[in-house]
Amino acid sequence: MNPSEKGVVTPVRPEPIKAVPVRHPGRWAGAIIILVLAAMLVHALIFNPAFQWDVVRQTMQDDTIIHGIGVTLELTVLSMLMGVVGGVILAVMRLSPNPLLSGTAWFYIWIFRGTPVLVQLVFWNFLGAIWENLSIGIPFGPEFWSESTNKLIPTFTAALLGLGLNEAAYMAEIVRGGIQSVDEGQTEAAHALGMSRTATLRRIVLPQAMRVIVPPTGNETISMLKTTSLVQVISLSELFTAGHDIYSRTYQTIPVLVAISIYYLLMTSILTVGQYYIERYYARGANRTLPPTPFQRLRSLFAGRPAPKTGHDVVPGLEGGGHV
Numbered sequence: 001m002n003p004s005e006k007g008v009v010t011p012v013r014p015e016p017i018k019a020v021p022v023r024h025p026g027r028w029a030g031a032i033i034i035l036v037l038a039a040m041l042v043h044a045l046i047f048n049p050a051f052q053w054d055v056v057r058q059t060m061q062d063d064t065i066i067h068g069i070g071v072t073l074e075l076t077v078l079s080m081l082m083g084v085v086g087g088v089i090l091a092v093m094r095l096s097p098n099p100l101l102s103g104t105a106w107f108y109i110w111i112f113r114g115t116p117v118l119v120q121l122v123f124w125n126f127l128g129a130i131w132e133n134l135s136i137g138i139p140f141g142p143e144f145w146s147e148s149t150n151k152l153i154p155t156f157t158a159a160l161l162g163l164g165l166n167e168a169a170y171m172a173e174i175v176r177g178g179i180q181s182v183d184e185g186q187t188e189a190a191h192a193l194g195m196s197r198t199a200t201l202r203r204i205v206l207p208q209a210m211r212v213i214v215p216p217t218g219n220e221t222i223s224m225l226k227t228t229s230l231v232q233v234i235s236l237s238e239l240f241t242a243g244h245d246i247y248s249r250t251y252q253t254i255p256v257l258v259a260i261s262i263y264y265l266l267m268t269s270i271l272t273v274g275q276y277y278i279e280r281y282y283a284r285g286a287n288r289t290l291p292p293t294p295f296q297r298l299r300s301l302f303a304g305r306p307a308p309k310t311g312h313d314v315v316p317g318l319e320g321g322g323h324v
Contacts, residue, residue, distance in 0.1 A: 068242030082164030087171025178209035218275030
């Protein structure tokens, strides 16, 4: 008996799909334009005599430039430390139910964000013109200790106060946004367990807020590294001021600016890598799969395998870390 007569249907294999890849002429055109522009830039950098790469190399080895790098890094670290600590205090004050504390924090942020940092640097440098001496004593009463303002606040201290106190105002808003990004249910649950407001902030809220706080803080740190060049106005010799002094003597402006720009790019690149790893550290609780490190990307590239996908590509309902 024929199989078809028994009701058995013979499966028919589908024909293979003839897929035609989608053409992207715009991508190729854009890539060609970028390659041409890159070639023109490299040609200009190599063959334009105005850059004077031998002078650039000598300038990068100059002792004045090396000392300026140290001052720049010292100002950046201390100013950001002052800004972060002050920003956390101001953010907590701003969120306080006490109107005096929140009003004081608002007034501070209003003043220091509303005036240019250049003006603040000059103000702190000439604070002795307002108060010739700074003293400790009873208000409206006798003084126990007094010292000259110019002696207490030398040029470096004035630069640190101008940069650090200004940064605290910006960091306060960054920290406040990070704290408010944490669901209020976390705070309510901590209070229900008997935790104090301080313990809740330190052990529950801030660790979760760090994922929101770290990226803009990294940007502020990189910005601070470059903002230190403004201290030239009060005659503090950091990296840019050192370069300015050199090309003021030699009149080789372009090669000296190229040399200090290379150092700025190097330092900001190191800070960018550090920011990436800090962000990756605080993303552990939010992403099921951590984003690949630069070394993992390079290893995958040379091994011919695609780089691991980030936690943003994880499908929430898939077990075992499934990806799209």
